[in-house]
Amino acid sequence: MKDTTQFLGKKVLILGLAKSGFAAAKLLSSLGAVxxxxDSSPDEGSKEIAELRSEGIHVICGGHPDGLLDEGFELVVKNPGIPYTNTVIKEAIRKEIPVWTEVEIASRISEAPIIGITGSNGKTTTTTLLYHMLNVAKKKPLIAGNIGTVSCAVAETATKENIIVLEASSFQLLGTDSFRPKIAIWTNVYDSHLDYHGSSAEYVKAKAHLLKNQTSEDYFIYNADQEVLREVALTSNAIQIPFTLKGKQQKGISADESMIYWNGEPYVSRSIIKLPGEHNLENILSATAAAILSGCDKEPIESVLSSFTGVKHRMQFVKELKGRKFYNDSKATNTLATKSALAAFQTPTVLLAGGLDRGHSFEELRPFMGNVKAVIALGETKKRFAEFAASCEVEQIILAENMVDAVRQADLVSVEGDTVLLSPCCASWDEYASFEVRGNEFIEAVMSL
Structure with a gap:
């Protein structure tokens, strides 16, 4: 951690506890901030709150008191999920008090260079791939952000010998000011979180905080197959590294059906890649480019590409049983993710889908349902998904009682050569606390077959 006095004596309000608020409070207090x-939730014997209070940190629970900002705060650090329509945030902005997320603090104290990764899809896979490449290459990477430990806690212990690989959401990036990653990766952009940002333009603007402070000494790796990101790249001061799936290109990293190219030269054969799906090739290209720019030799990169089979709950290979392959894609909570999953397989597919009913249409999946031989529908949307599957002329449609029943039914209707895919296309909160819990139940059910 850098030796810094920038927070000494500064009055700071942490809005929202959770993991990020707890880590930011402890760090800033240790740096001399008041x-x-x-937090809006009541104090119900929280160990975290007790620990903060034992260190002399003032904690107010159960709501936002009137006049909270009248105490002379010079900085507000908010939980990323708290919207800017929150009354305290609106008042802070009116009073011209800076409003940050803890990512900004991490960037200010980190001795280690930061690789920042964002995108509507693929962030976690790209982050994990890159971490493994750097780790095999003995670059001493540390993983942070959405996928790992809170970034300011990682930055607190990082040294110049480390590289921080940071997965950053639009929520986190919007609350940054001087954040400047050495390498920025933007995997793709699709409409997402519009209830938070208000419009597609504001969503893109929030993510663009990733590169706004970069200079000609930094790198920006971006998806050149998307017009919106080509336009964003025009605003970048960094060295631009485009990636594309549209064949060999002379600049950046590219791929055709058989090869990955670095600046137009053959780099590695696609035949060694274990991670399935064209959408994952985007993640592979961006991670590989960042690894090369970080000084990795080809051997560690090839080692990871030939062994990495996926992030847990994202196109995760679970097991092969009697010639059928089972995949856990529980993190697919929308049509875009399930569409990508279906496109990854050319084999007959038994699809397990359904979950929380938000009323969204499944129509975008229609062009990708050709290989789906059976649908096992579950959750709140099971009847709607079954009706959609019937309109796609899927041969077999089964309404499952629960995940164990769904896996049992998939076992019965699948044969050798089939793919059994959990890709729900819906959030998990109708029956599960998280998509992780849902995915773990699927894995357990498959393992018990």
């Missing part, structure tokens, strides 16, 4: 934490 910290107050405010």
């Amino acid at each position: 910290v107050t934490v405010n």
Whole structure:
């Protein structure tokens, strides 16, 4: 951690506890800030709150008191999920008090260079791939952000010998000011979180904080197959590294059906890649480019590409049983993710889908249902998904009682050569606390066959 006095004596309000608020409060207090934490949830014997109070940090629970910002706060650090329509945030902006997320603090104290990764899809896979490449190459990477430990806690212990690989959401990036990653990766952009950002333009603007402070000494790796990101790249001051799936290109990293190219030269054969799906090739290209720019030799990169089979709950290979392959894609909570999953397989597919009913249409999946031989529908949307599957002329449609029943039914209707794919196309909150819990139940059910 850098030796810094920038927070010494500064009055800071942490809005929202959770993991990020807890880590930011402890760090800022250790750096000499006068910290107050405010969380809307009541204090119900929280160990974290007790620990903060034992260290002299003021904690206010159960709501936002009137006049909270009248105490002379010079900085607000908010939980990324708290919207800017929150009354305290609106008042802070009116009073011209800076509003950050803890990612900004991490960037200010980190001795290690940061590789920042964002995108509507593929962030976690790209982050994990790159981490493994750097790790095999003995570059001492540390993983942070959405996928790992809170970034300011990672930055607190990082040294110049490390590289921080940071997965950053639009929520986190919007609350940054001077954040400047040495390498920025933007995997793709699709409409997402519009209830938070208000419009597609504001969503893109929030993610563009990733590169706004980069200079000609930094790198920006971006998806050149998307017009919106080509336009974003025009605003970048960094060295631009485009990636594309549209055949060999002379600049950046590219791929055709058989080969990955680096600046137009053959780099590695696609035949060694274990991770399935064209959408994952985007993640592979961006991670590989960042690994090369970080000084990795080809051998560690090839080693990871020939062994990495996926992130847990994202196109995760679970097991092969009697010639059928089972995949856990529980993290697919929308049509875009399930569409990508279906496109990854050319084999007859038994699809397990359904979950929380938000009323969204499944129509975008229609062009990708050709290889689906059976649908096992579950959750709140099971009847709607079954009706959609019937309109796609899927041969077999089964309404399952629960995940164990769904896996049992998939076992019965599948044969050798089939793919059994859990890709729900819906959030998990109708029956599960998270998509992780849902995915773990699928894995357990498959393992018990």
